[in-house]
Amino acid sequence: xxxxxxxxxxxxxxxxxxxxxxxxxxxxxxxxxxxxxxxxxxxxxxxxxxxxxxxxxxxxxxxxxxxxxxxxxxxxxxxxxxxxxxxxxxxxxxxxxxxxxxxxxxxxxxxxxxxxxxxxxxxxxxxxxxxxxxxxxxxxxxxxxxxxxxxxxxxxxxxxxxxxxxxxxxxxxxxxxxxxxxxxxxxxxxxxxxxxxxxxxxxxxxxxxxxxxxxxxxxxxxxxxxxxxxxxxxxxxxxxxxxxxxxxxxxxxxxxxxxxxxxxxxxxxxxxxxxxxxxx
Ligand code: GDP
Numbered sequence: 001x002x003x004x005x006x007x008x009x010x011x012x013x014x015x016x017x018x019x020x021x022x023x024x025x026x027x028x029x030x031x032x033x034x035x036x037x038x039x040x041x042x043x044x045x046x047x048x049x050x051x052x053x054x055x056x057x058x059x060x061x062x063x064x065x066x067x068x069x070x071x072x073x074x075x076x077x078x079x080x081x082x083x084x085x086x087x088x089x090x091x092x093x094x095x096x097x098x099x100x101x102x103x104x105x106x107x108x109x110x111x112x113x114x115x116x117x118x119x120x121x122x123x124x125x126x127x128x129x130x131x132x133x134x135x136x137x138x139x140x141x142x143x144x145x146x147x148x149x150x151x152x153x154x155x156x157x158x159x160x161x162x163x164x165x166x167x168x169x170x171x172x173x174x175x176x177x178x179x180x181x182x183x184x185x186x187x188x189x190x191x192x193x194x195x196x197x198x199x200x201x202x203x204x205x206x207x208x209x210x211x212x213x214x215x216x217x218x219x220x221x222x223x224x225x226x227x228x229x230x231x232x233x234x235x236x237x238x239x240x241x242x243x244x245x246x247x248x249x250x251x252x253x254x255x256x257x258x259x260x261x262x263x264x265x266x267x268x269x270x271x272x273x274x275x276x277x278x279x280x
Pocket of ligand 1: 091092093094095125171230231232233255256257263
Protein backbone atom coordinates (compact mmCIF):
# COMPACT_ATOMS: atom_id res chain seq x y z
CA UNK A 1 0.00 0.00 0.00
CA UNK A 2 2.69 2.50 1.05
CA UNK A 3 0.40 5.52 1.06
CA UNK A 4 2.85 7.83 2.74
CA UNK A 5 6.02 6.17 1.52
CA UNK A 6 6.95 8.67 -1.17
CA UNK A 7 6.69 11.53 1.30
CA UNK A 8 9.03 9.91 3.80
CA UNK A 9 11.47 8.78 1.12
CA UNK A 10 11.72 12.35 -0.10
CA UNK A 11 12.19 13.88 3.34
CA UNK A 12 14.56 11.42 4.92
CA UNK A 13 17.32 13.72 3.68
CA UNK A 14 15.88 17.23 3.64
CA UNK A 15 13.34 19.28 5.55
CA UNK A 16 9.80 19.52 4.23
CA UNK A 17 8.54 22.95 3.12
CA UNK A 18 5.07 24.18 4.17
CA UNK A 19 3.83 23.25 0.66
CA UNK A 20 5.16 19.72 1.10
CA UNK A 21 3.42 19.48 4.46
CA UNK A 22 0.15 20.60 2.88
CA UNK A 23 0.55 17.98 0.19
CA UNK A 24 1.19 15.36 2.89
CA UNK A 25 -1.90 16.49 4.84
CA UNK A 26 -3.93 15.93 1.66
CA UNK A 27 -2.58 12.39 1.25
CA UNK A 28 -3.41 11.64 4.89
CA UNK A 29 -6.98 12.92 4.55
CA UNK A 30 -7.47 11.02 1.28
CA UNK A 31 -6.35 7.82 3.02
CA UNK A 32 -9.39 8.17 5.35
CA UNK A 33 -7.29 8.26 8.46
CA UNK A 34 -9.58 11.01 9.78
CA UNK A 35 -9.06 14.74 10.29
CA UNK A 36 -7.91 14.60 13.95
CA UNK A 37 -5.46 11.80 13.43
CA UNK A 38 -4.13 13.51 10.25
CA UNK A 39 -3.50 16.75 12.17
CA UNK A 40 -1.65 14.91 14.93
CA UNK A 41 0.63 13.29 12.37
CA UNK A 42 1.18 16.58 10.49
CA UNK A 43 2.05 18.22 13.83
CA UNK A 44 4.66 15.55 14.47
CA UNK A 45 6.13 15.97 11.00
CA UNK A 46 6.41 19.73 11.53
CA UNK A 47 8.23 19.29 14.84
CA UNK A 48 10.56 16.39 14.08
CA UNK A 49 14.01 16.43 12.53
CA UNK A 50 14.05 14.73 9.15
CA UNK A 51 16.09 11.66 10.19
CA UNK A 52 13.57 10.79 12.89
CA UNK A 53 10.48 11.55 10.85
CA UNK A 54 9.14 8.17 9.78
CA UNK A 55 10.25 6.51 13.04
CA UNK A 56 8.30 8.90 15.22
CA UNK A 57 5.23 8.83 12.98
CA UNK A 58 5.32 5.01 13.06
CA UNK A 59 5.54 4.94 16.85
CA UNK A 60 2.76 7.53 17.17
CA UNK A 61 0.43 5.45 14.99
CA UNK A 62 1.41 2.25 16.82
CA UNK A 63 0.74 3.82 20.21
CA UNK A 64 -2.77 4.75 19.14
CA UNK A 65 -3.60 1.13 18.28
CA UNK A 66 -4.74 -1.57 20.63
CA UNK A 67 -2.42 -3.95 22.47
CA UNK A 68 -5.06 -6.68 22.70
CA UNK A 69 -4.60 -10.12 21.25
CA UNK A 70 -5.38 -10.22 17.54
CA UNK A 71 -5.64 -13.99 17.15
CA UNK A 72 -9.03 -15.59 16.47
CA UNK A 73 -10.11 -17.24 19.71
CA UNK A 74 -10.29 -21.00 20.07
CA UNK A 75 -12.38 -22.24 22.99
CA UNK A 76 -10.86 -24.97 25.09
CA UNK A 77 -12.59 -28.33 24.64
CA UNK A 78 -15.87 -27.04 23.22
CA UNK A 79 -17.41 -25.45 20.13
CA UNK A 80 -16.08 -21.99 19.23
CA UNK A 81 -18.77 -19.72 17.81
CA UNK A 82 -18.06 -16.68 15.66
CA UNK A 83 -20.67 -14.15 14.50
CA UNK A 84 -19.74 -12.11 11.45
CA UNK A 85 -21.58 -8.79 11.23
CA UNK A 86 -21.48 -5.70 9.04
CA UNK A 87 -23.34 -3.70 6.40
CA UNK A 88 -24.36 -5.56 3.22
CA UNK A 89 -21.76 -5.41 0.48
CA UNK A 90 -18.77 -4.97 2.78
CA UNK A 91 -17.59 -8.55 2.21
CA UNK A 92 -19.23 -10.46 5.09
CA UNK A 93 -20.11 -13.64 3.21
CA UNK A 94 -16.75 -13.76 1.45
CA UNK A 95 -14.99 -13.24 4.79
CA UNK A 96 -16.99 -16.07 6.40
CA UNK A 97 -15.86 -18.39 3.61
CA UNK A 98 -12.23 -17.27 3.75
CA UNK A 99 -12.07 -17.60 7.53
CA UNK A 100 -13.71 -21.03 7.40
CA UNK A 101 -11.19 -22.11 4.80
CA UNK A 102 -8.32 -20.85 6.94
CA UNK A 103 -9.56 -22.61 10.08
CA UNK A 104 -10.16 -25.83 8.13
CA UNK A 105 -6.65 -25.66 6.67
CA UNK A 106 -5.25 -25.53 10.17
CA UNK A 107 -7.01 -28.78 11.03
CA UNK A 108 -10.38 -27.70 12.47
CA UNK A 109 -13.85 -29.02 11.62
CA UNK A 110 -15.90 -26.01 10.62
CA UNK A 111 -19.62 -25.49 9.91
CA UNK A 112 -21.36 -22.38 8.60
CA UNK A 113 -24.79 -20.83 9.21
CA UNK A 114 -26.41 -18.78 6.44
CA UNK A 115 -28.37 -16.52 8.75
CA UNK A 116 -28.76 -13.71 6.20
CA UNK A 117 -32.16 -15.13 5.32
CA UNK A 118 -33.42 -11.86 3.83
CA UNK A 119 -31.23 -12.15 0.77
CA UNK A 120 -31.63 -15.37 -1.19
CA UNK A 121 -28.48 -14.47 -3.11
CA UNK A 122 -26.44 -14.32 0.09
CA UNK A 123 -27.60 -17.79 1.12
CA UNK A 124 -26.80 -19.16 -2.34
CA UNK A 125 -23.42 -17.46 -2.29
CA UNK A 126 -22.53 -19.10 1.01
CA UNK A 127 -23.73 -22.50 -0.22
CA UNK A 128 -21.55 -22.15 -3.32
CA UNK A 129 -18.57 -21.25 -1.14
CA UNK A 130 -19.30 -24.19 1.18
CA UNK A 131 -19.30 -26.63 -1.75
CA UNK A 132 -16.08 -25.11 -3.07
CA UNK A 133 -14.14 -25.31 0.18
CA UNK A 134 -15.76 -28.52 1.43
CA UNK A 135 -17.56 -27.09 4.47
CA UNK A 136 -21.22 -27.79 5.43
CA UNK A 137 -23.65 -24.87 5.42
CA UNK A 138 -26.86 -24.79 7.47
CA UNK A 139 -29.61 -22.85 5.70
CA UNK A 140 -33.21 -21.95 6.53
CA UNK A 141 -36.28 -20.65 4.74
CA UNK A 142 -35.99 -17.52 2.60
CA UNK A 143 -37.21 -14.58 4.74
CA UNK A 144 -37.30 -16.94 7.72
CA UNK A 145 -36.04 -16.03 11.16
CA UNK A 146 -32.23 -15.61 11.10
CA UNK A 147 -32.06 -16.59 14.77
CA UNK A 148 -33.70 -19.93 14.06
CA UNK A 149 -31.07 -20.79 11.40
CA UNK A 150 -28.34 -19.80 13.83
CA UNK A 151 -29.93 -21.93 16.55
CA UNK A 152 -30.22 -25.00 14.26
CA UNK A 153 -26.62 -24.58 13.17
CA UNK A 154 -25.37 -24.23 16.75
CA UNK A 155 -27.29 -27.32 17.82
CA UNK A 156 -25.89 -29.37 14.94
CA UNK A 157 -22.38 -28.01 15.48
CA UNK A 158 -22.43 -28.96 19.14
CA UNK A 159 -24.05 -32.38 18.67
CA UNK A 160 -21.70 -33.34 15.88
CA UNK A 161 -18.56 -32.13 17.63
CA UNK A 162 -17.50 -29.36 15.26
CA UNK A 163 -14.71 -27.08 16.43
CA UNK A 164 -15.96 -23.87 14.82
CA UNK A 165 -19.35 -22.46 13.88
CA UNK A 166 -19.29 -19.25 11.83
CA UNK A 167 -22.59 -17.40 11.46
CA UNK A 168 -23.11 -15.07 8.48
CA UNK A 169 -25.67 -12.47 9.64
CA UNK A 170 -27.99 -10.03 7.89
CA UNK A 171 -26.59 -6.53 7.43
CA UNK A 172 -29.76 -4.53 7.05
CA UNK A 173 -29.40 -1.14 8.61
CA UNK A 174 -33.00 0.10 8.36
CA UNK A 175 -32.95 1.45 11.84
CA UNK A 176 -30.62 0.94 14.71
CA UNK A 177 -33.31 -0.62 16.89
CA UNK A 178 -34.09 -3.13 14.16
CA UNK A 179 -30.44 -4.11 13.93
CA UNK A 180 -30.08 -4.40 17.68
CA UNK A 181 -33.18 -6.53 17.89
CA UNK A 182 -32.06 -8.90 15.16
CA UNK A 183 -28.46 -9.33 16.28
CA UNK A 184 -29.49 -9.47 19.92
CA UNK A 185 -31.88 -12.30 19.15
CA UNK A 186 -29.29 -14.27 17.15
CA UNK A 187 -26.89 -13.86 20.03
CA UNK A 188 -29.39 -14.95 22.67
CA UNK A 189 -30.57 -18.10 20.89
CA UNK A 190 -27.06 -19.24 19.97
CA UNK A 191 -25.98 -18.73 23.56
CA UNK A 192 -28.73 -21.12 24.68
CA UNK A 193 -26.63 -23.77 22.94
CA UNK A 194 -23.06 -22.53 23.22
CA UNK A 195 -21.26 -19.30 24.20
CA UNK A 196 -20.35 -16.80 21.47
CA UNK A 197 -16.61 -16.34 21.41
CA UNK A 198 -16.04 -13.77 18.69
CA UNK A 199 -18.17 -11.09 17.04
CA UNK A 200 -16.24 -9.84 14.03
CA UNK A 201 -17.24 -6.59 12.37
CA UNK A 202 -16.51 -6.46 8.64
CA UNK A 203 -15.32 -3.06 7.47
CA UNK A 204 -14.96 -2.26 3.77
CA UNK A 205 -11.51 -0.67 3.56
CA UNK A 206 -12.65 1.59 0.71
CA UNK A 207 -15.71 2.92 2.51
CA UNK A 208 -14.41 6.21 3.90
CA UNK A 209 -15.18 7.84 7.22
CA UNK A 210 -18.68 6.36 7.16
CA UNK A 211 -17.02 3.11 8.22
CA UNK A 212 -16.56 4.49 11.73
CA UNK A 213 -20.26 5.36 11.96
CA UNK A 214 -21.19 1.83 10.80
CA UNK A 215 -18.82 0.29 13.32
CA UNK A 216 -20.33 2.37 16.14
CA UNK A 217 -23.88 1.26 15.27
CA UNK A 218 -22.89 -2.40 15.29
CA UNK A 219 -20.85 -2.01 18.46
CA UNK A 220 -23.98 -0.66 20.16
CA UNK A 221 -26.10 -3.53 18.84
CA UNK A 222 -23.77 -6.37 19.80
CA UNK A 223 -20.47 -6.19 21.58
CA UNK A 224 -17.67 -6.57 19.00
CA UNK A 225 -14.45 -8.48 19.63
CA UNK A 226 -12.60 -7.72 16.41
CA UNK A 227 -12.56 -5.99 13.04
CA UNK A 228 -11.91 -7.52 9.63
CA UNK A 229 -10.89 -4.95 7.02
CA UNK A 230 -11.73 -6.06 3.48
CA UNK A 231 -10.79 -4.89 -0.02
CA UNK A 232 -7.37 -3.64 0.94
CA UNK A 233 -5.93 -5.10 -2.27
CA UNK A 234 -4.86 -2.20 -4.44
CA UNK A 235 -6.61 0.32 -2.20
CA UNK A 236 -5.10 3.66 -1.28
CA UNK A 237 -7.63 4.09 1.50
CA UNK A 238 -6.25 1.87 4.24
CA UNK A 239 -6.29 4.70 6.77
CA UNK A 240 -9.89 3.93 7.73
CA UNK A 241 -8.73 0.68 9.36
CA UNK A 242 -6.42 2.57 11.72
CA UNK A 243 -9.00 5.29 12.36
CA UNK A 244 -11.70 2.75 13.26
CA UNK A 245 -9.50 0.75 15.62
CA UNK A 246 -8.43 3.97 17.28
CA UNK A 247 -11.99 5.29 17.61
CA UNK A 248 -13.59 2.09 18.87
CA UNK A 249 -10.67 0.45 20.71
CA UNK A 250 -11.50 -2.84 18.98
CA UNK A 251 -8.53 -4.69 17.46
CA UNK A 252 -8.30 -5.32 13.73
CA UNK A 253 -7.77 -9.08 13.57
CA UNK A 254 -7.86 -9.92 9.89
CA UNK A 255 -7.31 -8.23 6.56
CA UNK A 256 -8.98 -9.22 3.27
CA UNK A 257 -6.91 -8.70 0.18
CA UNK A 258 -8.92 -10.23 -2.64
CA UNK A 259 -11.90 -12.34 -3.67
CA UNK A 260 -10.19 -15.73 -3.47
CA UNK A 261 -10.52 -18.29 -0.66
CA UNK A 262 -7.00 -17.67 0.62
CA UNK A 263 -7.01 -13.86 0.42
CA UNK A 264 -7.23 -13.33 4.18
CA UNK A 265 -4.32 -12.61 6.53
CA UNK A 266 -3.72 -11.85 10.15
CA UNK A 267 -3.36 -8.11 10.81
CA UNK A 268 0.16 -7.30 11.89
CA UNK A 269 0.30 -3.66 13.00
CA UNK A 270 4.06 -3.18 12.81
CA UNK A 271 4.33 -4.57 9.28
CA UNK A 272 1.20 -2.65 8.19
CA UNK A 273 2.53 0.65 9.50
CA UNK A 274 5.98 0.02 8.11
CA UNK A 275 4.49 -0.66 4.65
CA UNK A 276 2.45 2.51 4.92
CA UNK A 277 5.54 4.58 5.64
CA UNK A 278 8.26 2.94 3.60
CA UNK A 279 6.89 1.65 0.31
CA UNK A 280 6.59 4.30 -2.37
P1 GDP B 1 -21.72 -9.07 1.97
O1 GDP B 1 -22.93 -8.49 1.29
O2 GDP B 1 -21.24 -8.20 3.07
O3 GDP B 1 -21.89 -10.49 2.38
O4 GDP B 1 -20.54 -9.00 0.89
P2 GDP B 1 -19.95 -10.11 -0.08
O5 GDP B 1 -19.15 -11.11 0.66
O6 GDP B 1 -21.02 -10.61 -0.98
O7 GDP B 1 -18.90 -9.22 -0.90
C1 GDP B 1 -19.29 -8.14 -1.72
C2 GDP B 1 -18.31 -8.06 -2.90
O8 GDP B 1 -17.01 -7.71 -2.41
C3 GDP B 1 -18.13 -9.38 -3.64
O9 GDP B 1 -18.01 -9.11 -5.02
C4 GDP B 1 -16.83 -9.92 -3.08
O10 GDP B 1 -16.16 -10.78 -4.01
C5 GDP B 1 -16.04 -8.64 -2.85
N1 GDP B 1 -15.00 -8.78 -1.81
C6 GDP B 1 -15.13 -9.27 -0.56
N2 GDP B 1 -13.94 -9.21 0.10
C7 GDP B 1 -13.03 -8.68 -0.76
C8 GDP B 1 -11.62 -8.34 -0.69
O11 GDP B 1 -10.94 -8.52 0.33
N3 GDP B 1 -11.06 -7.80 -1.81
C9 GDP B 1 -11.79 -7.57 -2.95
N4 GDP B 1 -11.15 -7.01 -4.00
N5 GDP B 1 -13.10 -7.85 -3.05
C10 GDP B 1 -13.72 -8.41 -1.98
